[in-house]
Amino acid sequence: MIQHVFLWTDTLIFILLVAVLGFAWFARNKEHLRAPWREVVRSRMAVASLVVLSIYTITGLLDSVHFRKALPTQEGQQEVQYSGDVLSVLDTLLGPMRTQDEKTYSAPFAAYLYARETVTGADGEKLRIFPRLEYGGAGLTDPATQKGADIARRTVTALAEAVAVLLLLYGMLGLRLASKWRQSWMSALGAIAKGTSDVPWRTALLTLGVFVLLIALVVNLSGAYHLLGTDKVGQDVLYQTIKSIRTGLVIGTLTTLVMLPFAVFLGMMAGYFRGWVDDVIQYIYTTLNSIPGVLLIAAAVMMMQVYVANHPELFETMAERADIRLLFLVLILGITSWTGLCRLLRGETLKLRELDYVQAADAFGVAKSSILVRHLLPNLMHLVMIAVVLDFSGLVLAEAVLSYVGVGVDPTTQSWGNMINRARLEMAREPMVWWSLLASFSFMFTLVLAANLFSDVVRDAFDPRLRAQR
């Protein structure tokens, strides 16, 4: 028995997903929209980063389907009571990682705690030792001698599984392409392996292979060890980092969703109508631009916190409370970040409105609204596309910075910013705890790097000047 929970951000994420899929469907038959994307998927760099981004996205989507489990019914109870814990599909997949909490810090792959504790020995003597972990390496009788062999055995299993999955994928891709190209299966496989196909499938497969291997390692090892250690309260760090993916993606994508209507609508209005409309819009964004962004965000988040604290009846669970703060952060980030794109679009519209085809439409008596929609908007889309992709990585980083400063997401929300914030103290500790910072850093780095590489290729493909050179 479960009860579905629709968090605000979940709903928005799925709306965004539907919008993206809808746009892809719409663009399918439009040559001028398809051509640059075809260019994009021919670049090896883009395909590799696209694979990375899709894996992050899938993780984020799995983490966006929330529900509450029913509590076991007590005697004399009429209604079903649901647990206060809001879980996601990802939580159930990660299973043991979520539940196997230790007492406090432990290093990656450790079998002992990272801190000494005073325990009472069998003979009543008080000892200060590193006690064994409850779950990490629990199956071993003598970790010092057995751990290496155990890890090696599990790694080999993971490797074998990964290779098997990869070969399966390779074969399936071969079948699919063979029917598409009207070739034999073997020749399709050969084309993929040699890297002669238009779309660099080999690169895609290899990148995917790396992730399949990583996943296989996690599956095989995470039950028995804490791969990236545990944090102060004994929670698995790997679990936290994976859960943080959703937060990063929400900030990166939903902020854009909030920002776009402002930027596109106001930018086009200002550029096309000019006169007083332009003046008003310009004054709004210059004013907004001259307020320090962090200050505005801090003020807004503080207000939100007070509101949430005063209205506990509106929020049934902790998760909902944290979610509303995340949503609010997204909104306020969106409101402060539309000005740049708006200014760009205004300039471009000013240029476009003087072009002959807009004048021709005017001469035909076409209504202003349809000039905006039919003539201006499609010719601005490439700028929007480039801005969205470029902004994404900046926003993911902004979340980390804001959470570090303390005005970011709720402390209970798993996020890279929060992890880095906590790591500030861990790094000052002796002996140093480094794995928390390293884990969040490397996950964020991979995402941002992939996004940046991808956006470079997208920008090049959409840039008409570069396209003319080819």
Added chain:
Amino acid sequence: MSETLLQVKELSVRIGTGDSAIRPVDAVSFEIRRGETFALLGESGCGKSMTALALLRLLPQPAGEIVGGSVRLSGEELLSLPENGMRAVRGGRIAMIFQEPMTSLNPVMTIGDQISESLEQHKGLRGAQARRRVVELLDDVGIPDAAHRYGEYPHQLSGGMKQRVMIAIALAGDPDLLIADEPTTALDVTIQAQVLELIRNLQKKHGMAVLLITHDLGVVSEMADRIAVMYAGQLVEQAPRKLFFGQAQHPYSHKLFAALPDASKREERLTVIPGTVPLLNQTFYGCRFADRCERAWDICRGQVPDWFETSPEKGEAPGVQGVRCHLADPTLSAPTDRTVVDDTAAQPARTAPAPQNVLLEVDGLKVHFPIHKGLFKRVVGQVRAVDGVSMSIAGGQTLALVGESGCGKTTVGKGILQLLKTTAGSVRFKSVELTRLTSKALRSRRSDFQIIFQDPYSSMNPRMSVVDIIEEGMIAQRIGSNAQQRRHRAQDLLRQVGLRPEHIHHYPHEFSGGQRQRICIARALAVNPQLIICDEPTSALDVSVQAQILNLLQDLQRELGLSFLFITHDLSVVSYIADRVAVMYLGRIVEEGDVNEVLEDPKHPYTQALLSAVPRIDGESERKVIRLEGDLPSPSNPPQGCHFHPRCRQARPECRKSYPKVTRLSETRLVRCHLMDSQVK
């Protein structure tokens, strides 16, 4: 004089690699002698500019590559020179000026600094010495008050002045050869005449050779000693000027002459060259011109023609005439000249327009643009782009509006269409005052008058297919009751303008310039207009394509009884297509009349100067050009009195005081000039 300066042999250039590689220059050979002007003539896309860039080894990198041949400058091979040796050649021994003076100068450096940069590089001059030389050079190229101009920036100069500065930079290295790549294409005729004269004088003074690259037969006939015609990457004909203009041999050269619009061709259709220049990424198995040549026979498609030279007969101009055509092969006997009689050439293309009732009447039209300044955007002045223009167009008639760029002729067109807010005056279309209509009422009348723009590349939304583009106006004007009907109409229109109806789902970038202009015409026709304002519809096109479009416009006028307001700066087009002409100068019409009256007997000094500045191709370069001093004044601050008096040779005291009134010379003829006042009195 007859010493060879530059010898180019079998020069070939390739751009790109693999199957898509194009060969814009394919085994081109020519020689330029010291002190002569050698013209390279051809349509766009024929490889003229690439040839020039290859001579200087400035091909676009990394795609461009010289794949063969030799270029010798005074016997020295340029293609094997190391790059730093080449730098001494560029600017030092061979200098180049470009088409677009606006973008060839660095906007943040003073013109003096830009010239002395070149002096320092090639002559090692610095400081005061360099400064003195810069002033000399500026004097040389006819920039008045040179010492003062040293510190000015490019934006402070007009287009003609900028081209002069470019020439000064080119002269700084004292080159043996000046490559001029379409040096006057971006300039007005009166400025063009000035610049061409300047180049001629400098050439005499310095003894330079000039390689002139152009598509304009008129310019060629004025300037060139010898001419080479380039087609699809090859030279197809080479001849001294007299021979070329007297007895050109290659069919392509013939066609170029025939396609020029001219008053004498008014009664017939212009000869067009069907099709377009072939793509240069293919291997040719025959003559490259065969597909467009009406004298082609079997061998032209099967065998690549050789280069045939005919030696000059005694007493003729020096130099040999050469041609790449099977017709010139003495060993072949060409089939008898089966010049196909153009099926439409015979029938008179024009019937004298029956005088009809007035369709459009413009009275005292003014379009002023306010100049805002300061914090509160106070209006500190007005740009008087159009300052009291009156005209009328009868049904089925063509009125040409002629003038230099910046005189406000496009603004008149947009003002009539109410695309710009008019400041004063009235525009009556079929007796309905357009300036006072509400926007809704105006919108419903918009189907009556349409516009065709100059640039066929920017006048269509690149993201819409042809059918969407043509149907847009029909939907807005509610023409055609359903999608089916509109689709049929769009297909009919495409057929009417000479395109294939299957093309309706293509996008604009898939068409050539001429085809796009046809689509624009179809789009305008879609709403059944009675008046079409053609804003320089052919100035972005090649001569042969221009002829196609002009023919099409003539046909449509005859079939549909359209009226045209034809805005142009090209007087040869005017003489071909117009019934009446109005000459505009600085926002006002200075002369108006029937086309023959105005072009044959111009009364206003400006019209006279404009007409004399047009280069002619009759080979007589001895005609007298009335040189106009200076440039068009700014419309924000027009001269006192007659706007033209500062540039007018016949100016009198009263010209400085008051703007001349309209003098009606005859029923059809109007002039605004004080000279006329006195004559009439």
